[in-house]
Amino acid sequence: MARSFGAWSATATHHSPLEDAQGILTGAILTAMGLSILAHLGFLTGGTAGLALILSYATxxxxxxxxxxxxxPFYGLAIGRMGWHFTIKTFLAVALLSAMTALQPDYFTLGTVNPLIGAVLGGLLIGFGLLAMFRHRASLGGVGILAIYLQDRLGWKAGYTQLAIDLAILALSFTVAEPAAIAYSVLGAVVLNLFLAVNHRPDRYIAA
Incomplete structure (x- = not known):
């Protein structure tokens, strides 16, 4: 059995346009669900989405x-360093997520959610969504672009890089949120990025 899976080790996977479309769509759906759980509980998130929320609350x-x-600025990095294909797919992913987030209250509502369970589940769903994006050479912009670039160029694990940046962004949230909400937000960010660090490894899955 082990031999039958040996060919998976560090082999490039070439995706068709249809495969890219389903991967990006699935990633956007999972991420939108995770964000809806965090937003329902009043929690924040990391990345440029979290930074945008903080700046929006403040201004x-x-x-x-x-x-x-x-x-x-991150789109400029994507075009210059990651190529037009990556940038276009990332732009489409961001557009999909924006539309789903806007429509979510009309089609997906939540009742009572335990804060601890919500933070963990929200982090995992966003982690799965980002993993789907990364494996189809796309991201949700911002920190995701930087994390993939540093992993490709320097070998830094995308999950750990994103975790460090996310924690820095969440530290800014003390200006706009209560400490308890921030603590749960940090938990969600840790779950999300540890999931990526374990599962998004170029020596296991190389997408093209």
Whole structure:
């Protein structure tokens, strides 16, 4: 049995456009569900989405506009270092997630959710969503682009890189949220990024 799976070790996987489409769509759906759980509980998240939320709370600006502006420098990095295919797929992924997040209250509502369970489940769902994106050479912008770039160029694990940045962003949330909500938010970020660190490894799965 072990020999039958040996060919999976460090072999490139070439995805068709249809495979990329289903992977990106699945990733967007899972991420939207995870974000909806965190938002329902009043928790924050890391990455550019978390930074956009913090800036929006602090300034009163529209969160969509802030999210777009925060991502602009990272799109420049994506085009210059990761290529147009990666950038286009990432742009489509961000657009899908934005649309799903806007429509979510009309189609997916939550009742009572235990904060501990919600933080863990939200983190895992977003982790699965990001993993689907990464394995189809896409991301959800911002920190995801930087994490993939550093993993490809320097060998730094994307999950650990994103965790460090996420914790720094969540540290800023003390200005806009209660300590208990921040503690649960940190738990969700740790679960999310440890999941990525364990499961997103280029020596196990190389997508093209």
């Amino acid at each position: 009163g600006w529209n969160v969509g506009l802030v999210f777009f502006l925060v991502n602009l």
